[in-house]
Amino acid sequence: MKAFNRIFSAVTVAIILLFAVVNMILAADKTDGSRQYRVEISRLVHEIETNGSADISECVYVTNIERYGEKFYSTDSDYVIYEINGELYRFDYNINGYSNKTYFMGIVNAILGVIAILFIAVMLYIKYAILAPFERLSNLPYEFSKGNLTAPVTETKNRFFGKFLWGIDVLRENIEQQKQRELEMQKEKKMLLLSLSHDIKTPLSAIKLYSAALSKNLYPDTEKQHKIAESITEKVDEIEGYVSQIITASREDFLSLEVNMGEFYLSELIEKITGYYREKLVLIKTDFNVGKYKNCLLSGDLSRSIEVLQNIMENALKYGDGRRVELIFSEDGECVQIAVTNGGCTLGKDDLPHIFESFWRGANAENIGGSGLGLYICRQLMRKMNGEIFAEIDNGIITVTAVFARA
Known part of the structure; x- marks a missing residue:
């Protein structure tokens, strides 16, 4: 926040300097009405000398031209008298039109003021709506x-x-x-x-x-x-x-392991799993096939169910041959089974009954990191959600199946 305050102060000073510089430039500008009306009169004098008359319809400053006689003139405008071809001409002019410097400076300052107010408002919004809440979290x-x-x-x-x-x-x-x-x-x-x-x-x-x-x-x-x-x-x-x-x-x-029992759709669970693993498996060049299933309402804890399938998927990637992982679905009137299969299983059939025990690791896990708790946690969670989990091996393909109760 201190860095932002310094930036805010610097920007404020820059805006003030911009106001000062622009006003100084405008104040020093000599090309205002007090000079421009003379240019117009000189042009009109030249026209009268040449043509005997002049058109003031496009003039900004000169408002009237007439021969100067002996009659009395009453007017609030400024004027000058020129002798043209032996005759005196009176040129009335007014320098308080839209080109007046004061009016122009007012417009410029108003525009700069609006820009400055908008910028400061945005900076304050960022400070109090974004940075202040984030600072409370720091x-x-x-x-x-x-x-x-x-x-x-x-x-x-x-x-x-x-x-x-x-x-x-x-x-x-x-x-x-x-x-x-x-x-x-x-x-x-x-x-x-x-x-x-x-x-x-x-x-x-x-x-x-x-x-x-x-x-x-x-x-x-x-x-x-x-x-x-x-x-x-x-x-x-x-x-x-x-x-x-x-x-x-x-x-x-x-x-x-706490479980908050509720209801969720099978599609919610599968979308979470596929959304995470599709990209991951593409990167490691592993085929990922999701079988067809009929969407239905399941009983359990969605977060814990995701955790169960993630543990099974991680085991499939860690201990499989990395060629293919598949989700297969089957159902009956009371439950839905989600099976995760992968090839390259080197686990012995004698070790299969122990894979859901805590801290147990098979002979095929000697050079692979792990705690031996993944499938143990899966079984505990599934049973707390009134479900079950089991595994089987057939021709080097291991299938771990999670059984979810219908709602």
Whole structure:
């Protein structure tokens, strides 16, 4: 904004200087009526000397010509007297016509004033309608990076930034909610670990006591020793149960995947996917074929459904041979299936049942970056939308199918 203010000040000074220079030039111009009327009179004198008369119909300054006699003249106009061919002629003139310098200067200054007002109005509009709202946003990324998410972003009716400000505020709320959920999850996870750790101590203490007793032959009776061994096995099973809970908590609860259930048309979903991937696949020279489908209303979250298909498409591009990707549609009375197929699959059939597990990566992904969460997230989202996802391999072609419920 400071740079704009400097530009605005410089332009204002330039306009003032322009006014001053133009007025100085006009004021210094000597070719005004006080000189031009003499030129006209000289021309008329020459005509009278030559022809004995002169035509003043096209004259700007001279208003009348007549022989100068002894009669008394009463007039408000200026005049001069010339002797022509031995006779005196009176030339009446007026320099206050439309060519008057003051009138002309007024017109020029009025035009310059209108231009200056319009220019200043445009500059002020840019300042308050575009730059001022943008300046209010300039510190938001920095504040977000520091975690300052509590202050709302005020929505305005600005035609340029109104929707943008609304989007920024929605983003802030989502980040804040995600932060709160993460804190709650961390708290719950810590409480769970503390609880499980405390519960594990009891069977561990019992096992320790049983082991010490056995090592010291405190139970010489064989039957008693068998009972102690069974007790140790029970305590080990109990510990395994606690460990399983810890593993489950660490694997299944690390993501908070919210779904806003609603209704959307199949065409909306496909247009979003094809709109993004057509150009991308053309650039990498991969054929992209979208099969025929009948538009219908689906149940679920449109944003999450787009996320699911994008994850499947990215996997097809990442692990396929890059020759062809195809969307195939099938439907029945209750659901619509969208299958993404690609060739060049090197995944083993034994690995296929595990591709929807979290953090699992097949042998074909050793040299390819990834987290092993894409298809896991897809399955979680599809199930929350009352749908399903599955995969199959046939002759090197893998097909991942997302099943959407009809509305």
